[in-house]
Amino acid sequence: MGVARYNEFRKNLLMIPISKWKDLTDDCQVIKALTDVYGEDVEKLDLLVGLRAEKKIKGFAINETASSIFLLIASRE
Helix, strand or coil: CCCHHHHHHHHHHHCCCCHHHHCCCHHHHHHHHHHHHHHCCCCHHHHHHHHHHCEEECCCCCHHHHHHHHHHHHHCC
16 A cells, blocks of 8 residues: 555645646756656656645745645644
């Protein structure tokens, strides 16, 4: 079983999955690297890679997925 892929993890958090690399990041170098490794199949994206590549929320130091994880954990305390 293992760790869910990036899109599956987002679905589990009730978030919209990405459908193309541009949904994840605006950084052309990152998009090229992702395409070199995964081709155009965003469903293959590893969770940790996706979390690191995801663009930050404007005005914040973290991205949308990390923010959702934080809020989920914080609400349980």
